[in-house]
Amino acid sequence: MAKAAPEGLITALDIGSSKVSAMIAEPGDGGELRVLGTGQRESRGVKRGYIADMAATEAAVREAVEQAERIAGINIENVWVGFSAGGLVSDVASIEFELGGHRIEQADIDALLQAGRESIDPQGRMVLHAQPALYMLDGLTGVKKPLGLHADRLGVHIHVVAADGSPVRNLDLCVRSAHLEVKSIIASPVATGLSCLSDEERELGVALVEVGAGVTNVSLFAGGMLVGLTSIPYGASDITDDIASAFGTRRAQAERMKCFHGSANTSPRDNHEMIPVTMVGEEDEKHDAQQITRAALNGVIRQRLQHMMGEVGRALKELKFEGPVGRQVVLTGGGAELKGIADYAQAALGRSVRIGRPRGLTGLPEAHSGPAFATLAGLAFYAAADPVDLRSLSGTPQLVHRPRGLGAFRKLIQAARANY
Template identity: 40%
Template sequence: MSRERRWGSGTPKSVKGVLDIGTSKVACLIASVADASESGGAPASPRMRILGVGHQRAEGIKGGVVIDLDRAEQAVRAAVAQAERMAGVELTEVHLAVSCGRLKSHNFAARAEIAGGVVREADLGRMLDAGRTFAEQGGRSLVDMNEVALRIDGVPGARDPRGLAAREIAIDLHAVTADEAPLRNLLMVVGRCYLEVASLVAAPYASALAVTSEDERRLGVTAIDIGAGATSFAMFAEDRFVHAGAAPLGGAQITFDIARSLHTPLAEAERIKALYGTVIGAPSDERDVFSYPAAGEEDAVMHQRTRAELVDVIRPRVKAIVDHIRERLEACELSALAGRALVLTGGTSEMTGLADFAAAELGRPVRVARPQVVSGLPPAVSSSAFSTVVGLLLAETQARTGRWIYQGRDPQSESYLKRVGSWLREGF
């Protein structure tokens, strides 16, 4: 693909492009989105149709972190070009999922005295600016921020405080931040593809939107995405995004364990995992034999192992991942608010027996979910492995419940003030 891209008038406003750069794949979706007035639906339910899909094997990415700019760039270019050809449009900007940079949640309150006695948009903008500054302490970069609760003169319950008489307003905020350098490298890859980043979205949030219902999020739920290079989670309580986290543990480690134990190439280990991998053994596993080649052997000699032996390789790594999830959930003070329900997604979540194993280990109800149906989405990209990229579209087209998208620009700039105003209009 040519390194130079020449754009016409830019991407139509009704067209959205989203991009998920993961460890095992790069996925891009292009969709047309009709306004509520055009579709006749509620503002929270715009009509959306997939126009283009592109996905390529990821290169230059490890554990969700860019380690080779050139290889990562080529993979992104290929995925975007594939989606553009199918959609018949050229993207100039994308909404980008972020899973790198040791994602961390921060929960805090911002308060402001109301000088004029009536809450103005500027009062709320001032608190959000203070929240951004607080979240970015210690060299962190803000990825996502949303309102959790709002109080007027100490009384909770207000949804849109603008125009209300008040002496003081307080907002409980939840922010997701990332280490600056990994995030900058991710943005650099996208920029080298001549694409602007319209917004950043925390990958755990996007994935959760795709696989949980509004009722689940209102009652409390934790969505866990077990991908190839990372496992992330997002907690919801009373329909608010309250906590997120990620760790560099995933299906790629399981594949490596198989390759090392059987002394077989990684590609063959991935095939074995997909065809025979399971976490919970069965009596027939001792008789279920599979064949594979050994790494480095020139002769076409096939070796054999039983499925029971494969379970012994896979289970310890899966247990380590589940144990890490338990530790992270137990360490979170907001875990009780999110209830006991767990939803698993991500490519690794579809491994046979993983959900039952996780439910037994965690002592909580667990279900495996694929992304919700979107018009025009091909069956090939409807698996759990594509939850994040589908959730990105939902995050950017549905009404954002108290969510403010930070784009990393100068907070004093006009564009920043416009963004704050947009969040206030959509969030309350």
């Protein structure tokens, strides 16, 4: 019989366009996370990251969580949920106080953060994150702990991630309908960056490309925080659809062909290797199956990849990811499991590309250790860190010093330029 969840237990829930996955983890004495149970179900009610069928998605959530509960032998009540739909925006707001050279006290930091909270203008969107990223002392950026230091001016960069309100509310309603409490809804790029990027990569500058089933999120990290984000309404399921359409087969078989025979690279042998294809309407897959060359299959895959990588390249250019710093790209998500995609992306983007996989988890099943589960692992890391969020601040601390730039709301491109 399952027992009640102990204090401090973490349950992550990733609701994607192709799968719904859940993970129950427990923080260890040394701060590491130990996986107790995982669950996965096919996602039937999500399109391009948006919930299109509430009942179908709710059923998948229930089944994925119940599977994780059975493996862990624990009943859970609340979850940390990932949000990966398009419409996410990332901005960096800045605010400064005059201190007059005295020593920084906690009251000064509290007043600064409260004023920063009041200065945020989501412009009609729902704020998912409003976190103090780095502090500034007399114009010097990159201070993580200003308490106890002397300064004439104290400032802070506030990382704000917002999204369209309705999709977020639908996600929240779906999870609560499955009788689960939503601890927080986390933007997918924020979580994924924690699981497959090192602290040094986030500091020096790196682009994270999450190739999901229906959406590809391109995010830019610099100075230790996410400074740019854009979404592309294409993903790995579009490759599957192209294969199904080109060869007149069902999506299920097209997916198998992509996973077992498909590749982003080509070789002379592809022209001689034959792959059986069952056409739509053919009931018996063992008889009268037509055959195609592997070269034909890879040609369809590469045509779609060419279009997708072109969109990724344009997104990186718009985010000002260029110059000597803009060289490292980390590819993750379910689409990153396609054979040869890292080599293809490296040639197409002209940058160093590696595959990002979840790391730092003890007891993670091998089946859930690939790039498709990077967001799920990142949600657990985010929950364990439980970073400060300005939305949770209460009260109105008295401002001891005169604030400067209360209305300043810097766009992400300006912040990125400052880092490059």
